[in-house]
Amino acid sequence: MVVLRRTQKLAGALPVTASVTAQSETALGDWYVNRLIVDRRPLLLLVSANALLPIVLPARDVRSLAARLPEILRARLRRLDIHPSVANAEVAAMSQVLVAPTKDRSVVGIMVDFAKVLPFHLEIGGWDDSTLPFVEARLAATPCHAGRPFGGVVFPSRDATRLLLARWGAG
DSSP: OEEEEEOGGGTTTSOOOSOTTOOOOSSSOOEEEEEEEETTEEEEEEEETTTOOEEEEEOOSGGGHHHHHHHHHHHHHHHTTOOHHHHHHHHHTTSSEEEEEOOOHHHHHHHHHHHHHHHHHSOTTSOOGGGHHHHHHHHHTSOBSTTSOGGGOBOHHHHHHHHHHHHHOOO
């Protein structure tokens, strides 16, 4: 089971199906999602709570996002070069997706930072959907919580890999 925590912007498209206290059973934890506009195009920004791993995708068919989340994550883990058995274990743990409002202001703050940076990676009129995985990779290489001591700094790509391997084994 995984919890998809949507911002208030998505309240109409993703009604709440779980309490705020629900906890994900996955290595990457809850997923936070927000809708934003870049170059007059709507996008969804998803960020995992435990590793701050970003996913950027076009804001199409938002109502079915909860049902599509496991396969969206499988594709993201493939781009991250996670072993298929580890990715399959994480996706299998997402057999049930519950929707809840956001609860961790720290993760929401990281989403705000990523949203501010996104337009600088997407040249006006010079990008399409095939560009988004490259932007994800750049965001995932960004150190998060950089004001903390070095042990507290989160590098999303590195930490996602570490968390997945710790939970599901080396494959």
